[in-house]
Amino acid sequence: MIKVTKAFKKIGSNQVLSEINLELESAKVYGFQGENGSGKTMLFRAICGFIRLDSGCIEIDDLIIDGNAIYNDIGLLLENPSFIDELSGFNNLAMIASIRKIADKNRIIEVLDKVGLKHAMNKNYKTYSLGMKQRLGLANVILEDPKILIFDEPTIALDQKGVDSLIDIIKEEKEKGKTILVSSHEKNIIEELCDKIFFMENGSLSEIS
Numbered sequence: 340m341i342k343v344t345k346a347f348k349k350i351g352s353n354q355v356l357s358e359i360n361l362e363l364e365s366a367k368v369y370g371f372q373g374e375n376g377s378g379k380t381m382l383f384r385a386i387c388g389f390i391r392l393d394s395g396c397i398e399i400d401d402l403i404i405d406g407n408a409i410y411n412d413i414g415l416l417l418e419n420p421s422f423i424d425e426l427s428g429f430n431n432l433a434m435i436a437s438i439r440k441i442a443d444k445n446r447i448i449e450v451l452d453k454v455g456l457k458h459a460m461n462k463n464y465k466t467y468s469l470g471m472k473q474r475l476g477l478a479n480v481i482l483e484d485p486k487i488l489i490f491d492e493p494t495i496a497l498d499q500k501g502v503d504s505l506i507d508i509i510k511e512e513k514e515k516g517k518t519i520l521v522s523s524h525e526k527n528i529i530e531e532l533c534d535k536i537f538f539m540e541n542g543s544l545s546e547i548s
């Protein structure tokens with residue numbers, strides 16, 4: 340369970356998160372909509388512990404997320420995932436997997452297959468198209484089977500086949516009991532996938548459905 344209580348963050352004179360309250364459960368998909376700059380990415384970063392709130396609190400499974408503690412069972416896909424140019428897609432994931440040793444070689448191949456990149460897994464990342472880079476980002480998010488999955492604009496640069504695999508992945512992960520957060524400007528994707536939809540505006544959050 341993710342619990343956000345009165346989360347507040349100002350950067351300069353800009354109120355990027357304004358008294359946000361949220362409770363997110365497992366086995367649910369939550370959609371976040373809102374104009375560019377409305378605060379969706381900031382909220383995701385705060386949940387991951389990448390930015391420190393000015394006030395308020397974020398708790399995940401009773402762990403308070405602050406400068407001292409982060410919850411490490413989260414897979415996050417940010418808008419522009421970046422990997423090492425000179426390594427192949429496979430070796431980029433293998434390097435990441437070598438840190439926690441949760442995913443082995445077979446798991447890496449399995450996720451690359453799932454996102455439709457198996458055929459190109461030995462090619463250097465720098466030769467990947469934008470959509471292939473986004474697919475590798477997706478593979479990285481699910482690689483270690485995290486309990487919480489956050490997808491920030493996941494459809495960027497994906498072709499229809501890529502979008503279809505993304506939808507299948509999100510549905511499958513929900514079935515496995517994951518808590519899933521998705522931001523997208525594509526209304527139909529949000530409506531098809533999400534159990535609850537939130538709208539962000541100038542750092543404030545409201546519930547649409």
Ligand SMILES: Nc1ncnc2c1ncn2[C@@H]1O[C@H](COP(=O)(O)OP(=O)(O)OP(=O)(O)O)[C@@H](O)[C@H]1O
Pocket residue numbers: 350353355373374375376377378379380381382492539
């Ligand atoms: N590194 C930063 N330093 C200062 N302000 C920032 C920084 N990153 C984002 N902001 C500001 O925080 C606010 C929220 O931005 P955020 O990236 O969360 O928007 P978003 O809803 O994710 O937008 P988009 O739909 O374009 O992805 C914006 O006003 C933005 O200008």
